[in-house]
Amino acid sequence: MKKLIRIIRLLNLPCDEVVRLVSQSFDDDLPWDERAAIRSHLVYCTACRRFRRQMVMLRDLLDRYIEQPHLADRSPEAFLSDDARERIKRTLSPPSE
Amino acid sequence: MATPLRPSEWVDEHGDLLYRYAMQRVRNSQVAEDLVQETFVSALAAVDRFASASSERTWLVGILRHKIMDHFRGSARRPDTLGDEANAALEDPTFDKRGHWKRTPARWSANTDTLAEQGEFWATFHDCLAKLPRRAADAFCLRELSRLDSKGVCEVLGITATNLWTQLHRARLMLRQCLEENWFGRGSAKARK
Numbered sequence: 001m002k003k004l005i006r007i008i009r010l011l012n013l014p015c016d017e018v019v020r021l022v023s024q025s026f027d028d029d030l031p032w033d034e035r036a037a038i039r040s041h042l043v044y045c046t047a048c049r050r051f052r053r054q055m056v057m058l059r060d061l062l063d064r065y066i067e068q069p070h071l072a073d074r075s076p077e078a079f080l081s082d083d084a085r086e087r088i089k090r091t092l093s094p095p096s097e
Numbered sequence: 098m099a100t101p102l103r104p105s106e107w108v109d110e111h112g113d114l115l116y117r118y119a120m121q122r123v124r125n126s127q128v129a130e131d132l133v134q135e136t137f138v139s140a141l142a143a144v145d146r147f148a149s150a151s152s153e154r155t156w157l158v159g160i161l162r163h164k165i166m167d168h169f170r171g172s173a174r175r176p177d178t179l180g181d182e183a184n185a186a187l188e189d190p191t192f193d194k195r196g197h198w199k200r201t202p203a204r205w206s207a208n209t210d211t212l213a214e215q216g217e218f219w220a221t222f223h224d225c226l227a228k229l230p231r232r233a234a235d236a237f238c239l240r241e242l243s244r245l246d247s248k249g250v251c252e253v254l255g256i257t258a259t260n261l262w263t264q265l266h267r268a269r270l271m272l273r274q275c276l277e278e279n280w281f282g283r284g285s286a287k288a289r290k
Contacts, residue, residue, distance in 0.1 A: 014192075015192065016191070023262070023266040024266070027247045027261070046201065047202055054205050054273055057207075058276075064209070065219065078113070080108075080116040088134045091137070
């Protein structure tokens with residue numbers, strides 16, 4: 001009975017809670033009934049379906065980004081500043097007498 | 098292949114790469130510079146423990162990774178940039194009281210191959226990341242940019258799994274909103290209003 005109530009509640013979750021579960025599913029293994037709740041909600045809810053698709057896309061983009069440091073090359077922030085370079089070199093060089 | 102170690106040339110040879118690696122993961126140039134410096138200092142002190150099986154660069158990146166984790170480690174003990182109480186008092190910008198979307202997310206139409214190559218997009222992404230409350234941003238960076246698993250992030254930040262999921266979800270909702278407003282919705286934003 002308790003199980004049934006839980007399932008009925010899960011199948012009627014509002015968008016904000018579904019989206020929270022979608023998010024959690026990226027970081028944790030969800031129990032089957034929560035996975036089913038997400039899946040059935042996404043069948044009829046365009047907004048939450050888009051949210052999920054956007055998050056998958058973002059992860060996909062980030063995958064490429066971190067594997068390819070050259071992607072940041074064009075920004076001025078991609079290079080160690082001359083100041084920092086000099087400072088670090090000074091730290092590394094043996095103390096002169 | 099193992100390369101002979103030349104600490105005097107490290108900065109010129111690996112400095113930019115290490116800096117970029119750190120920048121992608123900690124989102125702050127000052128912090129990134131410091132991390133690179135600490136990496137070289139630690140490397141110099143450990144030169145004789147260099148395992149010649151790996152390349153010099155791989156070895157240095159490995160040290161940098163540890164420095165990045167150390168940087169985040171103190172994070173949970175420092176105060177958040179937006180107090181949680183202050184935040185809870187604010188009206189939820191995304192959902193109404195019944196838990197429905199206030200505004201339906203837009204369709205993000207983009208080719209991920211092309212988009213990933215656009216420096217402008219990543220600049221927008223980092224601007225959005227910088228607007229997040231610090232804890233949410235730290236959690237997101239460790240999870241999605243340093244690619245630790247949940248357990249790993251919890252250990253570094255010293256928080257519970259439930260707290261981590263809350264922070265990550267908060268980060269995702271805010272990033273989503275910001276990217277939609279400043280990148281994906283730039284064309285359609287005008288049409289909506």
